[in-house]
Amino acid sequence: MAYTRNNAWDNNGTFQNTSLLWYAKGVGIMQTRALDDLNSWWFFAAIHGEYLNETNYPGWGSIPGPPQVPTTPLPSKSIQDSYWNQCQHQSWYFPPWHRGYLLALEAQIRAAVVSLGGPKNWALPYWNYLGPNNQYKMPPAFAQQTLPDGSPNPLFVEARYGPQNDGDIFIPIPPVSEQCQDNTLYTGSNPNTPRPGYGGPNTGFSHSGRLSGNLESNPHNQVHVDVGGQAPQGNVWGLMSDPGLAALDPIFYLHHANIDRMWAEWNAKGNSNPTASNWLNGPAAVGQREFIMPMPDCNAWVYTPAQVNSLSQLNYEYADLSSPAPTQPVAFDATTRRLTRLGLPPTVVAQGDRMDNENSLELVGTHDGTISLKSSGARVQLRLAPEVNQQVISSFAATSEGTLPDQVYLELENVRGAQDAYKLTVNVNGQTAGTVALFGLRRASMEDGQHGGQGLTFVLDVTEIIDNLHMNNALDVDSLDVRITPNNSISEDANISVGRISIYRQSYQ
Amino acid sequence: MIENARIRSRIVASVLLICIIAWTIILVNPAPLMFHAHHLVTYSGASRSSFPIILLLRQLAYLVLGWVIMLSAMMSPTLIESIQHVAERSFKRQRGRAIGLFIIGYVTVWIVTNSAILLIMLSISLLELPSHHLIIGVSIIAFLWQCSPIKQRSLNRAHNHRELAAFGLAADLDTLYFGITHGSWCISSCWALMLFPMVLPQGHVAAMATMTFLIVSERLEAPKTPTWHLRFPGKLIQISIAQTQILFSSQLLKQE
Structure with missing residues (x-):
């Protein structure tokens, strides 16, 4: 049977939308099961990530309910080691791991729905916050304390604070965008695809990594932080803000269904997933x-990215998945846009020169020294090495000879902290370079975490800013002015710092 | 984290070349060059005569050279990520200098530690214990260290590549300091494994090769929570098996 995932905003996102009503009832069934039951809501949340050994928040024993999250009985250590803390982030496995995770959760909910007499073809709805009209708001069914029959609503979560930390849950657009859908490369970069690529960097098993792919960075990470937010008082943050809490919130799976839909749409546009055996065969390679999931029949499903590579291999589809055939190579548009910005005719650059040259990456300048971020943000002068900056400037002159000028990236490295629920907007010489969400910061900063506490890294494509500076004859300078502004007040306990800010050039010559 | 594919491939090629050269020296000419490096107990067992021999300056030079060769053979494959970290965070014209400073820091801390261990071992040798007592003692210490949370914590810290300054003296000091700290965590995690071949009366090369396999395997593992546990670093075996399976299944698919 083929299942169709529908829009959560059908019937105005209320319980008139039967997909949502049955989802709520299915979640309710899973929540009645014990933590050590492989088919329970809590076990599934722990598959994504958990904080069961921590005493204080975000320890699961101190989460303000609902839901009332159990901390016992624990499954055996071997079960925990096989299943828990499995989510893939800052990795090229991010899209396929979550696709398998959704399939398993969907099968669990469907089994629960059928056991209650519900539709056998029930499928997980998705929340397209980038859709028209009110869809940027959380579907209202998630804010109701009770179901239509008066019983408690399993979709209601107390620790959900929103982008302004006031309980109003919506997705601010911009900075959240679907710009990543214009990328044309899964891993790597080209004029349409900033580093590290649409799907993420080539990694091994990456429960907590460093650099998010473009789909993961925006919208995924930003939506997590926008929905979760931070409690107005105290040091409690929303479940969605932290990978070790996020899958306790039922909105999590609708958010990821939308990410999965975007990936499917990206493929439908003609973009390819990796063909490297290490990606196809997963980290076990x-x-x-x-990658392993418990299924309703009590069997374990072990899967690889190759098995979830395309919707055509699977038994579901999306109601409004559009797959427009590209009318012309997108790279042409990006290159043309850049040449137009530089006041040059589109014909000046030959097609073969449009791919980037990953071997040419070179440091141009840095701000040395750790920056501690407070609510007021931070402002630093990024010092440039004159001889390297001259190469950037010279690359503009080379455009008339048939190659694109340098691509330029700003990197925030070793970003560390104790709380994830923040977004930072970065400006370079008064122009917005981008906004990044700190989803995963806490885990990435743990000294005994997967990357030894190196923190997160953010890479922003600032080529357009450099182009503008060049056009205004303002590029031949010793330094750049970099300003980092948080979206909300930063708690004293957050301890957010940026280890180094750098600027890199990447030539096409 | 912004990676340059050319830098990485050059580092991998250079490190592997150094590693192969070091192993060739060890295999082709283990004595006299390697004699003192991995041989704290003479073939006839520990004796008071070990002390004056080692203290000869010429012998000391051989000793240090032998250590550097042993370090290149056993530890260089674990340094690829760290050297890449240093190179990519340095200006192009300063990459060689930065890598050099990192290696100086790294090797220096190893030599200082080896010297301290040597003095301790020589002091123990003055007790003129039967050589098998020393081997058993070191084996027990190595086993306990392998299982300890301190070992895991050291392995975890070796994964932390700190931020580095790019300009001026600060850049030089940062890379040197990174070499020292990284070397210190490597020593803390590997010293027992490296000591073991040094106390064996024979079979050093085989023991060194086995320890190298274990050390590289351990470094391929992601950090874990430090606890007491039996550690079987078989990551290289796991990778080999998995890659062989993939190769085998792809060949089968082609035949079909």
Whole structure:
């Protein structure tokens, strides 16, 4: 049977939308099961990530309910080691791991729905916050304390604070966008695809990594932080803001269904997933953990990215998945846009020169020294090495000879902290370079975490800013002015710092 | 984290070349060059005569050279990520200098530590214990260290590549300091494994090769929560098996 995932905003996102009503009832069934039951809501949340050993928040024992999250009985250590803390982030496995995770959760909910006499073809709805009209708001069914029959609503979550930390849950657009859908490369970069690529960097098993792919960075990470937010008082943040809490919130799976839909749409546009065996075969190909999910029949489903590579291999579809055939190579548009910005005719650059040259990446300048971020943000002068900056300037002159000028990236490295629920907007010389969400910051900063506490890294494509500076004859300078502004007041306990800010050039010559 | 594919491939090629050269020296000419490096107990067992021999300056030079060769053979494959970290965060014209400073810091801390261990071992040798007592003692210490949370914590810290300054003296000091701290965590995690071949009366090369396999395997593992546990670093075996399976299944698919 083929299942169709529908828009959560059908019937105005209320319980008139039967997909949502049955989802709520299915979640309710799963929540009645014990933590050590592989088919329970809590076990599934722990598959994504958990904080069961921590005493204080975000320890699961101190989460303000609802839901009332159990911390016992724990499954055996071997079960925990196989299933828990498995989510893939800052990795090229981010899209396929979550696709398998959704399929398993959907099968669990469907089994629960059928057991209650519900539709056998029930499928997980998606929340397209980038859709028209009110869809940027959370579907109202999630804010109701009770179901239509008066019983408690399992979709209602107390620790959900929103982008302004006031309980109003919506997605601010911009900065959240679907710009990543214009990318044309899964891993790597080209004029349409800033580093590290649409799907993420080539990694091994990456429960907590460093650099998010473009789909993961925006919208995924930003939506997590926008929905979760931070409690107005105290040091409690929303469940969605932290990977170790996020899958306790039922809105999580609708958000990820939308991310999965975007990936499917990206493929439908003609973009390809990796063909490298290490991607197709998953991290088990390099001797690491396999992707494994409990299914309703009590069997374990072990899967690889190759098995979830395309919707055509699977038994579901999206109601409004559009797959427009590209009328012309998107790279042409990006290159043309840049040449137009530089006041040059589109014909000046030959097609073969449009791919980037990853071997040419070179440091141009840095701000040395750790920056501690407070509510007021931070402002620093990024010092440039004159001889390297001259190469950037010279690359503009080379455009008339048939190659694109340098691509330029700003990197925020070793970003560390104790709380994830923040977004930072970065400006370079008064122009917005981008907004990044700190989803995963806490885990990435743990010294005994997967990357030894190196923190997160953010890479922003600032080529357009450099182009503008060049056009205004303002590029031949010793330094750039970089300003970092948080979206909300930063708690004293957040301890957010940026280890280094750098600027890199990447030539096409 | 912004990676340059050319830098990485050059580093991998250079490190592997150094590693191969070091192993060739060890295999082709283990004595006299390697004699003192991995041989704290003479073939006839520990004795008071070990002390004056080692203290000869010429012998000391051989000793240090032998250590550097042993370090290149056993530890260089674990340094690829760290050297890449240093190179990519340095200006192009300063990459060689930065890598050099990192290696100086790294090797220096190893030599200082090796010297301290050597003095301790020589002091123990003055007790003129039967050589098998020393081997058993070191084996027990190595086993306990392998299982300890301190070992895991050291492995975890070796994964933390700190931020580095790019300009001026600060850049030089940062890379040197990174070499020292990274070397210190490597020593803390590997010293027992590296000591073991040094106390064996024979079979050093085989023991060194086995320890190298274990050390590289451990470094391929992601950090874990430090606890007491039996550690079987078989990551290289796991990778080999998994890659062989993939190769085998792809060949089968082609035949079909």
